[in-house]
Amino acid sequence: MYSTVIDELIEKFERLPGIGHKSAERIAFYLLENMSEEEAEQMAATIVKTKKSIHLCDCCQNLTEDSLCPVCSSPKRDRSVICVVEGPEDVAAIESTHEFNGLYHVLHGALSPMDGIGPDDIKINELLLRLADGGVEEIILATNPTVNGTATAVYISKLLAPFNVKVTRIAHGIPIGSDIEYADKITIIKALEGRQLI
Amino acid sequence: MYSTVIDELIEKFERLPGIGHKSAERIAFYLLENMSEEEAEQMAATIVKTKKSIHLCDCCQNLTEDSLCPVCSSPKRDRSVICVVEGPEDVAAIESTHEFNGLYHVLHGALSPMDGIGPDDIKINELLLRLADGGVEEIILATNPTVNGTATAVYISKLLAPFNVKVTRIAHGIPIGSDIEYADKITIIKALEGRQLI
Numbered sequence: 001m002y003s004t005v006i007d008e009l010i011e012k013f014e015r016l017p018g019i020g021h022k023s024a025e026r027i028a029f030y031l032l033e034n035m036s037e038e039e040a041e042q043m044a045a046t047i048v049k050t051k052k053s054i055h056l057c058d059c060c061q062n063l064t065e066d067s068l069c070p071v072c073s074s075p076k077r078d079r080s081v082i083c084v085v086e087g088p089e090d091v092a093a094i095e096s097t098h099e100f101n102g103l104y105h106v107l108h109g110a111l112s113p114m115d116g117i118g119p120d121d122i123k124i125n126e127l128l129l130r131l132a133d134g135g136v137e138e139i140i141l142a143t144n145p146t147v148n149g150t151a152t153a154v155y156i157s158k159l160l161a162p163f164n165v166k167v168t169r170i171a172h173g174i175p176i177g178s179d180i181e182y183a184d185k186i187t188i189i190k191a192l193e194g195r196q197l198i
Numbered sequence: 199m200y201s202t203v204i205d206e207l208i209e210k211f212e213r214l215p216g217i218g219h220k221s222a223e224r225i226a227f228y229l230l231e232n233m234s235e236e237e238a239e240q241m242a243a244t245i246v247k248t249k250k251s252i253h254l255c256d257c258c259q260n261l262t263e264d265s266l267c268p269v270c271s272s273p274k275r276d277r278s279v280i281c282v283v284e285g286p287e288d289v290a291a292i293e294s295t296h297e298f299n300g301l302y303h304v305l306h307g308a309l310s311p312m313d314g315i316g317p318d319d320i321k322i323n324e325l326l327l328r329l330a331d332g333g334v335e336e337i338i339l340a341t342n343p344t345v346n347g348t349a350t351a352v353y354i355s356k357l358l359a360p361f362n363v364k365v366t367r368i369a370h371g372i373p374i375g376s377d378i379e380y381a382d383k384i385t386i387i388k389a390l391e392g393r394q395l396i
Contacts, residue, residue: 003252003261003263004263005247005248005263012244016228016229017225018224026215027216027217029287032249033306040249043210043245044245046207047242048238050204050230051233051235052235054201064201065202088227089223
């Protein structure tokens with residue numbers, strides 16, 4: 001419907017997560033209507049620069065510019081606890097609470113036999129190697145409460161059984177601020193199962 | 199929270215319309231986690247290329263690669279009707295119906311005294327110049343039914359009064375497929391005012 005180059009730009013934005021055709025159109029028009037040529041060039045340069053300079057942390061596999069990420073290289077973090085998550089966005093979410101002071105391990109995905117994603121496709125081996133050095137007392141499995149995330153947590157907990165380390169799973173239940181009335185059945189069941197003395 | 203380059207990338211995406219902080223994070227991580235370096239470079243190149251090659255159509259002011267846009271240069275379009283819209287996305291929306299066969303005129307905004315946007319800041323003069331050539335029989339004012347869009351339609355209709363041309367405004371009313379019950383008061387008033395014999 002538009003000229004070929006605009007269609008191409010819309011198509012590029014459409015591939016990004018959470019961006020449908022309408023949003024992609026809106027972004028493309030914003031770029032063409034409201035951004036200066038300089039701003040557009042800066043945006044393009046940032047994409048290329050970031051992609052080139054970011055790689056995985058040698059220790060926790062999170063995205064970083066340096067060989068070790070800021071969390072792994074901080075002397076203030078508790079090195080006896082490792083929180084295992086699916087992706088860097090989960091690290092960001094947990095860090096934003098300022099309540100967790102341990103280290104992370106980013107798997108970069110979850111086991112998913114349907115999609116052909118097995119243990120060698122995510123960073124499970126790298127987690128086991130971290131235990132070899134000793135000093136780790138607890139592994140918190142904070143993969144998502146989905147089928148794949150739960151399967152991954154169960155798989156890792158079995159792998160960790162021979163190691164002398166406490167393995168825990170984050171709690172599932174009614175989210176704070178929401179209504180029990182609107183919670184789905186599985187969440188209510190998990191909330192009842194996980195009940196604690198007050 | 200992230201390394202500086204990731205923060206910079208998130209910030210760039212956050213400036214785009216309809217993208218909040220969370221979505222910007224998600225897009226940035228998608229780019230870093232799921233895109234190849236080649237794909238990221240292609241995306242950056244498309245942004246720069248499109249921005250450089252797109253300018254305004256000499257006739258209707260829509261975005262185009264050539265001196266005239268595909269609509270203005272098509273011999274099949276009815277040159278006696280001009281549909282005046284605020285932006286290129288409105289042209290796209292109307293074209294997607296395949297029901298309008300006239301030409302367009304893109305204002306690139308609406309009058310907005312509060313934001314300091316006056317008649318010289320949008321493409322009103324360019325519209326008047328198109329009438330000088332003659333042959334135009336009807337101007338359809340299809341600016342948005344907002345305060346600014348309506349003010350722009352009224353302003354243009356007054357400017358057009360001396361010309362021998364029919365000036366119309368698109369109909370406002372209850373959108374097809376929605377419930378009268380949920381329509382806002384002004385829409386119901388407009389729907390009643392605009393009632394037609396069946």
